[in-house]
Amino acid sequence: MNAxxxxxxxxxxxxxxxxxxxxxRRLLKNxxxxxxxxxxxxxxIWHFSAVNFATSKYMPTPWMVLKELxxxxxxxxxxxxxxxxxxxxxxxxxxxxxxxxxxxxxxGLFMALNRYINNLxxxxxxxxxxxxxxxxxxxxxxxxxxxxxxxxxxIAIGAFVPALINSYNGIRLVDPALYxxxxxxxxxxxxxxxxxTFPAGFPALFAGLxxxxxxxxxxxxxxxLVSARSGMGFLIILGMTMxxxxxxxxxxVVIAVTAYLITVVLSKVEKWVCPWKVELPQ
Amino acid sequence: xxxxxxLKDPLSxxxxxxISFIGFFVVWQLLIDTGIVxxxxxxxxxEVGQLFIDKLTNPDPDGAVLLTHTMVSLLEAxxxxxxxxxxxxxxxxxxxxxxxxxGLARPPFEMIRPIPPxxxxxxxxxxxxxxxxxxxxxxxACGVVPCVINAYTGVRMTSPTLIQMAxxxxxxxxQIFTKICVPSALPMVxxxxxxxxxxxxxxxxxxxxxxxxxxxxxLITMGRRLLRPDMIVLGMIMVGLTxxxxxxxxxxxxxxxxxxxxxxxxxx
Numbered sequence: 001m002n003a004x005x006x007x008x009x010x011x012x013x014x015x016x017x018x019x020x021x022x023x024x025r026r027l028l029k030n031x032x033x034x035x036x037x038x039x040x041x042x043x044x045i046w047h048f049s050a051v052n053f054a055t056s057k058y059m060p061t062p063w064m065v066l067k068e069l070x071x072x073x074x075x076x077x078x079x080x081x082x083x084x085x086x087x088x089x090x091x092x093x094x095x096x097x098x099x100x101x102x103x104x105x106x107x108g109l110f111m112a113l114n115r116y117i118n119n120l121x122x123x124x125x126x127x128x129x130x131x132x133x134x135x136x137x138x139x140x141x142x143x144x145x146x147x148x149x150x151x152x153x154x155i156a157i158g159a160f161v162p163a164l165i166n167s168y169n170g171i172r173l174v175d176p177a178l179y180x181x182x183x184x185x186x187x188x189x190x191x192x193x194x195x196x197t198f199p200a201g202f203p204a205l206f207a208g209l210x211x212x213x214x215x216x217x218x219x220x221x222x223x224x225l226v227s228a229r230s231g232m233g234f235l236i237i238l239g240m241t242m243x244x245x246x247x248x249x250x251x252x253v254v255i256a257v258t259a260y261l262i263t264v265v266l267s268k269v270e271k272w273v274c275p276w277k278v279e280l281p282q
Numbered sequence: 283x284x285x286x287x288x289l290k291d292p293l294s295x296x297x298x299x300x301i302s303f304i305g306f307f308v309v310w311q312l313l314i315d316t317g318i319v320x321x322x323x324x325x326x327x328x329e330v331g332q333l334f335i336d337k338l339t340n341p342d343p344d345g346a347v348l349l350t351h352t353m354v355s356l357l358e359a360x361x362x363x364x365x366x367x368x369x370x371x372x373x374x375x376x377x378x379x380x381x382x383x384x385g386l387a388r389p390p391f392e393m394i395r396p397i398p399p400x401x402x403x404x405x406x407x408x409x410x411x412x413x414x415x416x417x418x419x420x421x422x423a424c425g426v427v428p429c430v431i432n433a434y435t436g437v438r439m440t441s442p443t444l445i446q447m448a449x450x451x452x453x454x455x456x457q458i459f460t461k462i463c464v465p466s467a468l469p470m471v472x473x474x475x476x477x478x479x480x481x482x483x484x485x486x487x488x489x490x491x492x493x494x495x496x497x498x499x500x501l502i503t504m505g506r507r508l509l510r511p512d513m514i515v516l517g518m519i520m521v522g523l524t525x526x527x528x529x530x531x532x533x534x535x536x537x538x539x540x541x542x543x544x545x546x547x548x549x550x
Contacts, residue, residue, distance in 0.1 A: 033385070038385065120302040122302075132484035135491075139514050218401075225404070233400075237492075243408070256401075
């Protein structure tokens with residue numbers, strides 16, 4: 001949306017003598033001023049609500065969370081420091097994601113390309129799809145014990161579903177005009193697949209992998225909350241059992257930053273691997 | 283059952299979905315009956331069906347009948363979900379149109395946004411205990427994010443032509459917002475509702491798995507503690523089925539509310 005639509009009153013900015021009210025109005029139109037007001041307001045409310053009525057037993061101040069973050073980054077918690085826990089979570093995510101997408105993507109592709117495979121797989125997949133991946137955890141623990149395998153299994157299931165759906169839909173929803181064009185140019189079946197089907201379906205497929213990875217990240221946390229001896233989910237549940245809210249909050253900060261970094265890196269990778277993706281108009 | 287089957291298809295294509303569907307259950311049943319998969323690891327479909335009928339009236343061994351578990355989960359989910367809609371959608375709509383609302387609400391929102399919903403569980407349990415309040419808080423926290431994002435994007439994607447036209451006719455900011463931006467954001471808002479629902483349901487199950495004394499997630503956990511795979515599978519099926527039903531209801535409402543919009547092509 002262009003600036004003239006958002007600021008219909010910019011004419012006022014051209015007036016030479018500004019009254020205080022006009023200055024205030026201009027300040028209220030400035031995003032960065034508002035951001036500053038909002039962040040400082042949030043921190044102040046947080047701080048004073050933690051100091052005043054809710055005791056620090058339930059609500060730590062922002063400063064205490066920062067100090068706690070520093071402490072868990074250096075101290076040994078149940079055998080590992082913060083980076084060690086972060087790595088064991090990421091390690092599980094990577095393995096589970098690799099398995100889930102290695103099964104999901106090819107299956108989705110085959111389903112989109114061959115209707116017999118589609119008709120065989122889809123009814124069973126539709127049975128599995130609506131179950132939240134986390135609800136598999138009890139079965140996974142029965143089958144694999146409480147070790148690494150059960151967590152990897154949950155993550156693989158979580159990553160499998162969006163990978164399959166998106167690679168399936170990505171291929172199926174390719175613009176038919178593209179097929180007409182390349183057939184006119186005399187392409188055989190293999191060339192059609194290589195030149196049209198895969199490049200045109202790839203952005204949706206990659207979007208599916210992005211969803212898979214973020215689902216995998218919440219699955220690993222959920223699995224670790226239920227039973228684990230390491231990982232970020234274990235860290236925040238440890239904070240809960242030790243009645244240490246600053247530990248929970250600082251763990252959540254690390255989790256959120258990791259999730260944010262994953263998203264940023266993936267959208268960079270996306271620009272790099274499929275530059276032909278058409279951006280939605282925002 | 284499969285939208286891809288058409289009447290003119292050859293017979294082999296039309297029967298494959300049914301073969302697969304029935305074959306799935308037959309193989310599952312046979313795997314258990316022949317002892318290839320031990321009974322301690324997985325229950326057969328027949329056992330799950332029996333347990334389903336039994337659990338309709340029998341509160342043992344986990345303390346409540348199936349309907350109670352489902353209602354408890356549904357109540358938690360619906361309360362948290364409605365709260366997140368009531369707060370998230372107006373907030374997102376306002377953020378999309380008014381600069382002041384966006385400037386003030388965006389930084390806190392961007393801080394909450396990357397936190398995976400399940401990461402709220404320990405904090406919620408610590409603050410509110412394992413009862414209803416904690417669950418409602420968790421679901422609210424995970425439902426509000428997609429509601430805000432989609433309502434915001436919906437308003438931002440309003441066609442500039444419509445806005446300019448309204449300006450030309452002398453509409454005020456507020457009129458443009460209520461008469462043009464909000465209706466044209468509706469399809470996006472409903473997309474957000476579906477995402478929020480899926481998230482809320484998943485997160486609720488996780489929360490109940492970790493700490494609860496009632497609900498479908500609790501049924502699954504008890505199944506593991508008592509080594510009753512039939513209870514686990516029954517819980518999973520009930521979770522999937524309930525989520526699917528709610529999703530369909532929302533889909534129906536969406537189609538009714540946005541019918542006029544899509545016909546006119548104004549949604550794009």
